Amino acid sequence: MLGLPAHVTACLFDLDGVLTQTARVHNAAWAETFDEFLRRRAEATGEPFRPFDPGDDYNRYVDGRPRADGVRTFLASRQIVLPEGDLDDPPSADTVHGVGNRKNVLLLHRIHTDGVLPYQGSVDYLHASRAAGLRRVVVSASANAGDVVAAAGLEPLVEARIDGVVARERGLRGKPHPDTFLAGAELLGVRPDQAAVFEDALAGVAAGRAGDFGYVIGVDRVGQADELREHGADIVVSDLSELLTGVDTGPEVLR
Structure with a gap:
């Protein structure tokens, strides 16, 4: 049947x-979120900036996972560990939940602007x-x-x-x-x-x-x-x- x-x-x-x-909308929001974080980190540490790959990185580390798990899993692939923080951390916070909340703000903006x-x-x-x-x-x-x-x-x-x-x-x-x-x-x-x-x-x-x-x-x-x-x-x-x-x-x- x-x-x-x-x-x-x-x-x-x-x-x-x-x-x-909406997978492409999620992907774009993740890319914008991680690239902003990685660029700031590169400027602070002197390490080269390597952007989030919307193909391999998204499919391997982020797609289908809960938001916080996506943050942890992708950043772990770059040997980066952030403090967990709290569920209601502001989007500007460099914590697992803060980064995840930043992604959510961008996602909702795209959904409400472009529709589904x-x-x-x-x-x-x-x-x-x-x-x-x-x-x-x-x-x-x-x-x-x-x-x-x-x-x-x-x-x-x-x-x-x-x-x-x-x-x-x-x-x-x-x-x-x-x-x-x-x-x-x-x-x-x-x-x-x-x-x-x-x-x-x-x-x-x-x-x-x-x-x-x-x-x-x-x-x-x-x-x-x-x-x-x-x-x-x-x-x-x-x-x-x-x-x-x-x-x-x-x-x-x-x-």
Whole structure:
């Protein structure tokens, strides 16, 4: 059914890059945030300035992770350790939460200025999955997932949401840990093996595999099909519309 094994009755959708075209907005906000921090650090230390790579750095260290984890993981790749600080640190603070809050200010500005577009193939898939009786929940690391879902007009097509706010309140570990996806399945009243995970991030695909979910669909928007498969995707598609074509969806890459 809809490119899924027969035992799958629920769909757990990542948001940015899977349902909505906000991954590029996140990427741009991260690049602006990290480059400003790294440039100031280079001026203070005399070290050469090496900017954030919106390709490799974003995909390896930031994409799909909770905001603070993204800050820690990327800066660790540059051998930089910052104090944690507090959740409400000002965006100017050179702490993990301060840097993360700076990124969030830039992200919200871009979202409110430019709006949010869903992927049409994903909208079609949501309509088809609802018509087929499949359960549907958004599972996102973003604390702004509610705003994005609403801005993209997807609220009528999803039943519930596990996002960064819920994860913080419940102490759920971020991707690549499976906690948030497991919470999504629990919210829908299904076992993990009855649910399919839809993810574009390497960390998210790894989380789907770590949780022993019934099927893990990698969505390749940036040319990383091989890496998605290496991290645990059962199948890789470039758009969810490919799952509506009736093509045999075995463990191969549909291109």
